[in-house]
Amino acid sequence: RAKKAGRGLHCFYESSMEAELRTRQKLEMELWDALARQEFQVVYQPQFDLGSRKLIGVEALLRWPHPERGMVPPNEFIPIAEEVGMMEALGEWVLYEACREAARWPQPIKLSVNVSPVQFTRGNFVASVTKVLADTGLRADRLMLELTESLFVQECGAVRSAIDELKSSGIGFALDDFGTGYSALSYLRKFPIDAIKIDRSFVLGVPDDVEAMAIVQAIVALGRSLGIRLIAEGLETPDQIRVLQELGCQEGQGYGLGRPQPAQLIMELLN
Ligand code: C2E
Ligand code: MG
Ligand code: MG
Ligand code: MG
Secondary structure (H helix, E strand, O other): HHHHHHHHHHHOOOHHHHHHHHHHHHHHHHHHHHHHHHOOOEEEEEEEEEEOOOEEEEEEEEEEEEEOEEEOOHHHHHHHHOOOOHHHHHHHHHHHHHHHHHOOOOOOOOEEOOOHHHHHHOHHHHHHHHHHOOOOOOHHHHHEEEEEEHHOOOOOOOHHHHHHHHHHHEEEEEEEOOOOOOOOOHHHHHOOOEEEEOHHHHHHOOOOHHHHHHHHHHHHHHHHHHHHHEEOOOOOOOOHHHHHHHHHOEEEOOOOEEEOOOOHHHHHHHO
């Protein structure tokens, strides 16, 4: 009996794995199709100076409107795109699309674009960014690239020289989701980081959670003493906006200040 039940379980396990594999393969194929047909979209979340409340930039965020699943969140499809070797092409598409839009805006606000570590480590990222700027006419000093801590884990010489080269052309760098990764602080000195983005998970606890407050204060102190700008993510409430500003964080973004929106609406906002 035990053997029989065991076999039954085994069969069930196998078929659910097969189903999962099929779903995954379908998703991979649909991702390639979406790229070929240019079905991805880019939305832009406003970033504000917390002191003056002026719009100073936007962050480009990738969207995939799927015919059956609706909007698939980037956290679901980006890891797959990275795994199947599609992220270089997709990352280049986002960069091109966002730079092309930003170059048309009537005010020279900054454009931040998220970069996946695989874009740095495979292919020629520097050449690709240089070409996008040349083709779209966006000035290099309007572009900020958002990097994640995972990029700095394997002390890679190629990453270092790519960052230095882009930096010397005028491009800025922000460290995304700060405090959630490996946080080996030493790379804040080694790499030319212009801004630190305080992760939403910490901002969420402001002002009531004592530990979140302590972490946010420490990050702000670190940034200020190193001369690195601070950008708070995920500001939702008036309290969070006020307290972050009082703590010395210069910039912020979040649903409480502005949702990610199509390029056209950013254009209208600036006009
Ligand atoms: P991220 O770069 O940290 O982007 C911030 C995320 O927080 C965005 O989610 C944004 O919509 C969301 N957000 C902003 N304000 C608030 C708020 O007040 N409350 C809440 N609950 N959420 C807020 P999204 O667009 O789903 O993107 C998730 C992540 O996917 C991004 O995190 C980024 O790591 C990645 N991603 C998005 N677009 C790209 C891209 O073009 N390239 C790469 N490599 N990664 C991307
Ligand atoms: Mg980001
Ligand atoms: Mg972030
Ligand atoms: Mg985040």
